[in-house]
Amino acid sequence: MDKQKEIIKQKIIENLEFYGITWDENQHKILVDNDDDFRKIQRKLAERTNLKGQKHKSEVEKYIAQPSDIDISKINPYLVMVESKEDHQQLWSYATTYWSIPVTVGYGRRIRYFVFDRQNDKLIGIVGLCDPVIGLGVRDSDSIGWTKDQKMQRLYNCMTAYILGAIPPYNQLLGAKLVALTLMFPKVREDFYQKYKNSPSIITGVNKKPYLIYIDTLGAFGKSAIYNRLLNWDFVNYTKGQSHLHITANGSWELIKQVVPEEVFETYRFGEGPNWKMRILKRGLRELGLSEDMLSIGWQRGYYRCPLAENWKEYLLGDTNRVVWRKFTQRDLVRYWHDRWITPRLDILKTHLQCPPDIIV
Structure with missing residues (x-):
């Protein structure tokens, strides 16, 4: 190994150690003691990647609610x-x-939403949908059960919620559950249809029916309280614990790119974002004499699905071309949130509303 690669290798290991992650060269294994350490690592990585937006505070604070702006019983999202x-x-x-x-x-196709409260036009939270990962065992085997050919035909009709949550003070009021319910508003699948109705699939080149049939997401740490017992959100299983965020979010992505041949980068195709990045990382680690096991950090994340059609499985397996939509209305979903989650807890939520803001996850 030449001197430059050795320098890069040591810098990557140092970056991991800075965020509390130890690489055992002999065992080819990432060492993290417990779940609390996982949370500390993620939080430290988030400080590097997420805090740039604080410079916009003065421009956007008119959209951020104060407790006095909120009548909990009148929360009504749009x-x-x-x-x-x-x-x-x-x-x-x-x-x-x-x-x-x-x-x-x-990655790939993206639709993002602000969720505002109609009573005050303040921001409740945000949600972003993007193209799903092409290869995800817990989805492919445990949830849908499709073949490779079936997946290539109907993955187009799936999207992943890559970010979803409520911001203070709505996060003190079970606002994240409300944000998760907004993905079932008819507007979301209608927006999806309008945005992609004349757009051929990048992967297959075919102009497919832009029906948003299936939304999925991953809990940040194991299972997520957001989706627990929530209407139409089902826990399926856990992921295997491979990730690239502990490497790409700590500054090592730019280092790894230096040792990957240019022709390998040119293998990227739109729609292959996460899979492509994992391939690049594996190649880069091999170039540096590091094991691909560095990607196996053990962050097992809960996998959740939110089907929007009654016959979602039949459609995704290609057994039918007709969609039978689940009859969710915005009004009914908001009423469900109030009746199931808010009214029985109203007194304690009023107390929570006075608590200081906190982070989301």
Whole structure:
């Protein structure tokens, strides 16, 4: 190994150690003691990636609620699609500063929403959808059960919620559960249809029916309280614990890119974001004489699904081309949130509303 590669290798190991992760060269194993350490690592990585938006505080604070702005019994959400204009980008960037895990930008197709409260036009939270990972065992085997060919035909009809949550003070009021319910608003699948109705699939080149059939997401640490016992959100199983965030979010991505041949980078195809990055990382680690096991950090994350159609499995398996939508209305979903989660806890939630703001996850 030449001198430059040895320097890069040592710098990557130092970056891991700075964030509390030990690489055991003999065992080819990442060493993290317990779940609390995982949380500390993620929080430290988030401080590096998420805090840039704080510079926009003065521009966006008019959208951030104070406790006195909120009558809990009158919370009523509405969605605004995030656009490229500056004020939207500033508000999105600022909202992500409350997350305690690194926030990515998503991959491929993206639809992002602000969730506002109609009673005061303040921001409840945010949610972002992006293209799903092409290879995800817990989805492919445990949830849908499709073949490779079936997946290539109908993965187009799936999206992943790569960020979802409520910001203070709504995060003290079970606001994240409300944000998760907004993905079932008819507006979301209608927006998806309008945005992609004349857009051929990048992977297959075919102009497919842009029906948003299936949304999934991952809990940050194991299972997530957001989706627990929540209408139409089902826990399926856990992921295997491979990740690249502990490497890419700590500054090592730029280092690894230096040792990967240029022609390997040119293998990227739109729609392959996460899978492509994992391939690049594995190649880079091999070039440096490091094991691919460095990606196996053990962050097992809970996998959740939110089907929008009654016959979602039949459609995704290609057994039918007809969609039978689940009959969710915005009004019914908001009423469910109030009746199931808010009214029985109203007194204690009023106390929570006076608590100081905290991070999201």
